[in-house]
Amino acid sequence: MKHANIDSVVSHWHQPVNGLQTSTQEFYAAIQQALEPHHLPGISFARVDWQEGGVLSARREYLRIQRERLFLDVCAAPFGEDYFFSWWMCQARGQGIWYFVAALGAIFVTFYLLLAIFQGMFGNAA
Numbered sequence: 001m002k003h004a005n006i007d008s009v010v011s012h013w014h015q016p017v018n019g020l021q022t023s024t025q026e027f028y029a030a031i032q033q034a035l036e037p038h039h040l041p042g043i044s045f046a047r048v049d050w051q052e053g054g055v056l057s058a059r060r061e062y063l064r065i066q067r068e069r070l071f072l073d074v075c076a077a078p079f080g081e082d083y084f085f086s087w088w089m090c091q092a093r094g095q096g097i098w099y100f101v102a103a104l105g106a107i108f109v110t111f112y113l114l115l116a117i118f119q120g121m122f123g124n125a126a
Contacts, residue, residue, distance in 0.1 A: 014086035
């Protein structure tokens with residue numbers, strides 16, 4: 001599962017179920033209804049589309065359950081006369097470069113303030 005917003009795949013699971021036929025939309029709704037009464041903090045639900053394979057392959061809808069940078073994409077789909085279930089737990093890509101720039105800026109500001117304080121305390125040592 002490759003996507004520009006995914007930093008890493010934490011875990012993955014899949015399982016076919018022989019002879020089962022169900023509605024993907026009803027399955028996703030049942031998962032969401034089962035989790036909502038627990039009032040899990042910061043949990044959001046969305047539907048996302050992933051391609052089954054390459055660029056020209058069919059798209060498959062997943063139920064995304066997300067909290068902060070972690071998300072679980074759940075898939076339920078017919079596969080011949082059977083049904084296929086899977087999930088991918090992933091970590092979304094953070095804003096790493098912006099945190100680095102902010103930290104670097106904070107270091108320079110702190111250094112400048114410390115330099116100004118020392119100069120005020122001790123004067124110019126030259």
